[in-house]
Amino acid sequence: MKLTIALLLFYYLGFHAAGDKSTLPFYSGAGDNSSVIQTDTTIDVTYYKLQLKLSINPDNIKGITTVNGKFITPGNSFFLNLANSLTVDSVTGANIGSFTHSNDVLRVNLNSLSSEFAVNVYYRGLPPATGYGSFVFSSHGPEPSIWSLSEPYGSSDWFPNKNAPADKADSSDVWVTCPSSLTAVSNGLLKETITNPDNTTTYRWKGSYPIASYLISIAVSNYALYKNYFRYSQTDSLTLTHYVYPEYLGSLKSNLDETPEMMRVFSEKYSQYPFIREKYGHAQFGWGGGMEHQTISSMGAFTPGVIAHELSHQWYGDKVTCRDFHHIWLNEGFATYSEAVYIEASQGREAYDYFMLQKMNSAKNAVGTVYVQNAGSISEIFNTNRSYYKGGVILHMLRGVTGDSLFYDIMKSYVNDTLHAYGTAVTEDFQRIAESKYGKSLGYFFYEWIYGEKYPKYRITWGKSQVGGNSYDVNLLVEQAVNTNPVFFTMPVDVKVETKSGDTTVTVFNNSQTQTFVFTITGEPLRLTFDPGNFILKDKTGDDPVEPIDFRLDQNYPNPFNPATVIAYHVNKYDDVSLTVYDVRGREIAVLVNAKMRPGNFQVKFTPVNLASGIYFCVLKSGSDIDSKKMIYIR
Ligand SMILES: [Zn+2]
Numbered sequence: 359m360k361l362t363i364a365l366l367l368f369y370y371l372g373f374h375a376a377g378d379k380s381t382l383p384f385y386s387g388a389g390d391n392s393s394v395i396q397t398d399t400t401i402d403v404t405y406y407k408l409q410l411k412l413s414i415n416p417d418n419i420k421g422i423t424t425v426n427g428k429f430i431t432p433g434n435s436f437f438l439n440l441a442n443s444l445t446v447d448s449v450t451g452a453n454i455g456s457f458t459h460s461n462d463v464l465r466v467n468l469n470s471l472s473s474e475f476a477v478n479v480y481y482r483g484l485p486p487a488t489g490y491g492s493f494v495f496s497s498h499g500p501e502p503s504i505w506s507l508s509e510p511y512g513s514s515d516w517f518p519n520k521n522a523p524a525d526k527a528d529s530s531d532v533w534v535t536c537p538s539s540l541t542a543v544s545n546g547l548l549k550e551t552i553t554n555p556d557n558t559t560t561y562r563w564k565g566s567y568p569i570a571s572y573l574i575s576i577a578v579s580n581y582a583l584y585k586n587y588f589r590y591s592q593t594d595s596l597t598l599t600h601y602v603y604p605e606y607l608g609s610l611k612s613n614l615d616e617t618p619e620m621m622r623v624f625s626e627k628y629s630q631y632p633f634i635r636e637k638y639g640h641a642q643f644g645w646g647g648g649m650e651h652q653t654i655s656s657m658g659a660f661t662p663g664v665i666a667h668e669l670s671h672q673w674y675g676d677k678v679t680c681r682d683f684h685h686i687w688l689n690e691g692f693a694t695y696s697e698a699v700y701i702e703a704s705q706g707r708e709a710y711d712y713f714m715l716q717k718m719n720s721a722k723n724a725v726g727t728v729y730v731q732n733a734g735s736i737s738e739i740f741n742t743n744r745s746y747y748k749g750g751v752i753l754h755m756l757r758g759v760t761g762d763s764l765f766y767d768i769m770k771s772y773v774n775d776t777l778h779a780y781g782t783a784v785t786e787d788f789q790r791i792a793e794s795k796y797g798k799s800l801g802y803f804f805y806e807w808i809y810g811e812k813y814p815k816y817r818i819t820w821g822k823s824q825v826g827g828n829s830y831d832v833n834l835l836v837e838q839a840v841n842t843n844p845v846f847f848t849m850p851v852d853v854k855v856e857t858k859s860g861d862t863t864v865t866v867f868n869n870s871q872t873q874t875f876v877f878t879i880t881g882e883p884l885r886l887t888f889d890p891g892n893f894i895l896k897d898k899t900g901d902d903p904v905e906p907i908d909f910r911l912d913q914n915y916p917n918p919f920n921p922a923t924v925i926a927y928h929v930n931k932y933d934d935v936s937l938t939v940y941d942v943r944g945r946e947i948a949v950l951v952n953a954k955m956r957p958g959n960f961q962v963k964f965t966p967v968n969l970a971s972g973i974y975f976c977v978l979k980s981g982s983d984i985d986s987k988k989m990i991y992i993r
Pocket residue numbers: 359360650667668671689690693
């Protein structure tokens with residue numbers, strides 16, 4: 359799902375014009391006070407069939423929803439979620455007994471203990487519009503536009519179901535009857551179009567892939583149908599069907615024509631389009647963003663970004679669905695990152711880097727963890743900075759850790775893993791797959807980026823020392839400001855050192871608050887860049903000095919001196935540093951500096967008291983390095 363803010367206002371006004379009564383609850387808090395819907399954990403749903411008849415003005419639906427399922431252990435009662443504002447007329451089926459419908463729960467009793475059930479629920483009414491709409495009667499101009507957007511918890515506003523992404527049905531049918539002037543669009547393939555005697559038409563859509571109930575959708579309007587094709591082999595192509603409001607078709611064509619290329623890029627990077635036996639399509643609707651309904655994204659905006667975003671959700675969101683909305687970043691972070699993947703493929707690495715930089719700047723404003731603490735809060739689930747931008751940046755960072763080819767291996771393995779393909783996953787599933795490809799633990803990575811907050815703030819200082827010939831030690835000090843959770847961030851970090859003999863990049867594993875790294879390179883270091891690829895979400899200060907620092911004590915000035923002299927000294931690594939004045943017999947006269955110091959250029963003023971005229975020695979020590987200068991005091 360992707361919300362585009364500019365279009366939200368457009369939609370909001372349009373919605374007013376449509377005269378719907380539920381304008382206020384629509385966006386007010388976006389369901390912040392709701393709690394996670396309780397679903398029946400004793401059943402496993404295998405099939406949904408929706409038969410909906412839409413009436414416009416007065417707006418209402420008449421539905422028969424068939425739900426087939428199994429009991430985890432044999433049972434004689436189960437419940438489905440269904441909004442109370444819909445009236446249930448009857449519940450039928452073999453072995454089906456009485457039912458009750460209260461508190462948005464439809465409880466069905468069986469006549470005898472059974473291991474499975476098949477139930478038909480007959481209901482009618484005006485579905486409430488909760489969350490981002492769930493089910494809306496609206497219009498574009500004079501024409502009706504009726505659509506659903508169930509994510510996260512709105513599916514039971516319009517059909518009885520087990521309202522939890524964890525339980526996918528194996529397949530689905532959606533049959534919609536509407537005025538013949540309109541086209542009804544849904545998931546899967548259009549199997550049949552039936553013209554009825556009462557000036558209505560029935561569209562019979564069939565989805566043959568597993569589907570989460572929030573991904574079942576309808577979109578109904580006076581659509582123009584525009585098609586293009588994705589050729590995925592010499593002989594095979596997938597039809598892309600774009601159902602758009604006719605007055606928009608001309609202006610949308612050029613963007614819609616980009617869809618096959620996006621499909622090619624994602625198929626190459628992520629593996630074949632997941633619903634290749636069916637279709638991919640767009641259905642224009644009245645919400646100011648996009649929603650990745652399975653095989654048919656509902657679209658309020660057709661920018662390349664939104665098109666790429668919703669398309670990529672077919673892999674990450676629809677084929678592999680977050681098991682619950684605590685882990686929504688597995689949908690939204692992946693789709694946001696996919697926008698970057700397409701930008702990189704179509705416009706190059708620089709455009710990718712710029713896109714990621716923008717997302718990083720927003721991700722820095724994320725408050726709280728990427729793991730959604732309160733999955734009952736719709737605004738927390740769909741918090742842009744957290745679930746979308748920081749979630750996307752996390753994949754960018756993972757790519758930085760693993761390198762390109764392993765990263766795409768991980769992305770492919772995850773979406774094709776037998777445990778998760780056409781099923782669901784949580785963060786730990788993705789972590790397990792990433793670790794199995796990477797060959798090392800990524801526990802620190804997921805712990806701090808998914809379950810931790812904020813991002814590292816690095817202070818970088820460094821120096822160099824010649825260790826013979828053209829070999830130099832680089833002394834790098836990495837300090838992190840204290841964070842709350844985690845206290846500091848563990849990350850492998852690339853460090854690039856430019857020398858007269860070329861560039862050297864080393865990877866250091868930064869796993870403490872204050873850490874020094876020493877590495878030997880060929881060539882005199884001229885410049886150092888910490889994380890040159892900008893993979894890490896971070897602030898940094900202190901790297902890239904024009905003059906790298908050598909260990910050195912300068913001659914004091916003035917010299918000879920009275921009453922005072924200034925001593926400049928240069929420290930090239932993080933270490934204990936002392937600057938001491940001795941007389942010619944080696945007696946300590948004054949300790950000017952004695953501290954742990956980071957690399958840098960410093961100076962200190964020496965003003966002796968009651969010192970005899972004569973020669974003195976100033977000695978600078980840093981670790982095993984030592985330098986000294988003679989100085990003369992005149993009374
Ligand atoms: Zn999305």
